[in-house]
Amino acid sequence: MSAASSLRILRALAWLRWRVLINTITRSGARDIIERVSRTAESLLPIAIAVLLTPAAVGLAVFGVWTGWSLTGDPLQSAFPLQVMRWTLAVALLLTLMGPILLSTGAQAAGLIRLMLLPIPARTLYFAHTVSGLSDPWVFLSVPLLAGVAVGGAVRGTALPALAALAAGVAFLLLLLGIASLSSATLQLIVRDRRRAESLVLVGLVFVVVVSLLPSAFIPKDAGRRRGPRHRGEVGLAVPGWMQTTVAAIPSEIYVRAMREAAMGRGDATAARCAGLLIWAALAHGLTWPVYQRMLRTPASSGRARRIAGHGGFATVPLAGPRTSAVAVSFVRLALRTPRGRAIVLMPIVMLAVFTVLFVVRDNAIPIGPVNIGAGYSLGIFGIVLALLAIAPFAFNQFAVDGAGLTLEFLSPISPRELLYGKAAGGALIAAVPCALSLAVGAGTGAHSAVLWSAVIFGALAAYVVLSPVAAILSLLFPRGVDLSSVGNAGNAHQAAGLLGVLAFVVSCAPPAAIAAFALRALDSPAAAAALLAAWLPVATALAYAGFTLAERLMEARRENLLMVASGK
Structure with a gap:
């Protein structure tokens, strides 16, 4: 093929990409205004990144x-x-x-x-x-x-x-x-x-x-604490000759x-x-x-067929009905059988293990920006924060990740409130294992106060309870079809949902953090911190109930759009 023909093909490919972008912005179909704005914002993200x-x-x-x-x-x-x-x-x-x-x-x-x-x-x-x-x-x-x-x-x-x-x-x-x-x-x-x-x-x-x-x-x-100039006799690390040649x-x-x-x-x-x-x-x-x-x-291959387990019934989630438990367990199974979901469970565990090993090697706090992560409570709280943030790709896109399974959920005798509660319970179960390991590592590295650990647990529960309805609302407003076999952008939630979700997470953590700081600084009482955070948990539950009521109404209004996005249309 001549150079002119190749140039025409390349020009056609560039025009094709441009038309795909324009069609994404201008097409309407049966989507509502929120869905069109959501898809337009996602299509314009590369341009926004280039501007930044x-x-x-x-x-x-x-x-x-x-x-x-x-x-x-x-x-x-x-x-x-x-x-x-x-x-x-x-x-x-x-x-x-x-x-x-x-x-x-x-x-x-x-x-x-x-x-x-x-x-x-x-x-x-x-x-x-x-x-x-x-x-x-x-x-x-x-x-x-x-x-x-x-x-x-x-x-x-x-x-x-x-x-x-x-x-x-x-x-x-x-x-x-x-x-x-x-x-x-x-x-x-x-x-x-x-x-x-x-x-x-x-x-x-x-x-x-x-x-x-x-x-x-x-x-x-002692990084950053040494003062004064280096003496003449002091030298840096000797670099081997083979390393110099390689470099x-x-x-x-x-x-x-x-x-x-x-x-x-x-x-x-x-x-x-x-x-x-x-x-x-x-x-x-x-x-x-x-x-x-x-x-x-090379053609694509789906690998060996998976063995389908028999439907012997679902496990029951404590304090949840059978339908809510079924939704929660299905959500957990979706996470455990997909690479994106496994990454959600594995990432905080790996990071916690690496931080623990580094702490043992250094026998000192590990600087992460302005924060020093040391042993005990800071390490445990750090692991819990990682676990709660790691579930963002599922929590902030909790309906579209089901794909075609969302149609079955809507056709099943499950009320919208039960579906919302089940998704929230499923997210909590996904984060439960990394959170439990964080508590164990924190307690094993020097923090042994059961009262303070109970305060940490109450604070984490309150933060997640407040965040759950916000995550559901963001999932309803900004659904996104995803590829759960990818841990990259194709497996993430919508960018707007992710950004607003992180801000909501910070806001949900602010009251427990303020209560704990007041009790430990002003009152100097770990027992008061645990008691105040335990009292905050019912308040957080009431706020979550109001949020789920709003999410329930929003689900009824956007049911058709959710099905279209989840099915890839």
Whole structure:
């Protein structure tokens, strides 16, 4: 196929994506105004993200120009900007490699299957797939940074640094696109098998959590408390020779060394570094092309058929009727048999285990932003907060996650109030295991006061009771069809529901926190804290009852829209 034909196909694909966006915004169908606003807001989210990233892109471009301007013969002048460039590009490489694991790939695979039915060459599809990597935030932000270095060198009038920055920047960008394509194609090839995909998303989630918390294990116990200058005889950690050799081969390090060589006027060494980046880029795309071809030829597989358990009856939830218990148990089973639901249960447990191990290793509090997570009550409360926040993808989209099963629930002899109560009870059961483990870990690491732990339990119950009707209302206002085999965006609740839900969670936790602070600070009485929080629980229940009444009326009004969204229409 000629270059002109390929260009026409690429232009048609871009026009297709544009028309899909416009149709999503303008179509109405049988949906009400709330549903249309919800879908429009979700479609415009990438544009909103791009607008929010614009200041960061401008800042990176300015920093890139400064870096290019500093590339002179004096190595001290460019030492700091090149050090920042080294770490920034290394983070971009890591995020590009891990990005497809965090983002959804189901929609991409579905769109690719449709495009394969058209007479489009595989190389054109691969080119479009690669160029789409520019939409990844970390790749998008790398463009102004790399371009700024070349512009800064050109403005300074230094020919070799400017040309080196241009060549190395293009090579590094090609490498990022190759890594993004390789990671995405490999992941899509793996997830063609359902069982293999379920294992992958869980392993990937655990890996991301562990890697994100590992730096805390290496923070010195006296970090930030040491005063005075370092003595002459003090040295840092000795880096082994093999590690130095390995680091020198990392593309971000090659880029920085190319800029340093160009600043010193060493043309041959600069050309060698730029050639090294081009070799990395060629290697990435050379590995991606056969993987991409294999992905195009590999059909999707649902895995082995699951054994359907007999319907021997549902377990009964305490203080709930049989219909409410049936809804709650079905909600829990939906979580336990899907990768997204398993991730909800597993993530707070993994994070709690990692924090516990890090605390044992450090024997000190672990800094998480402005908060220090230590042993005892802070660790237990931290685990409970994680458990309650982890259920957000289900709690804030509790009706649409049922899919076609929502139709059966509406046809069953279950009242709206029983359905609402069952969903709330099911969410509590999902969070119960991580919360219980958090209490056990907190008690096992030094907090032994039963009175204070009872206050924590009363406060957590009150917060969840207040949050439950709000979660139901948000699920009714902003339903979203989801793919529960994905732990990325395809498995999340609507963005508006998620944001408002987090704000509602903070508001629901404020009264218990204020009551506990008053009792422990002003009254200096753990017993008073437990008593006051126990007294707050009935008040929270009354507020929840009023909220469920509003949710019940809203469900009756939006029943048809819920069914349409849950069925994928």
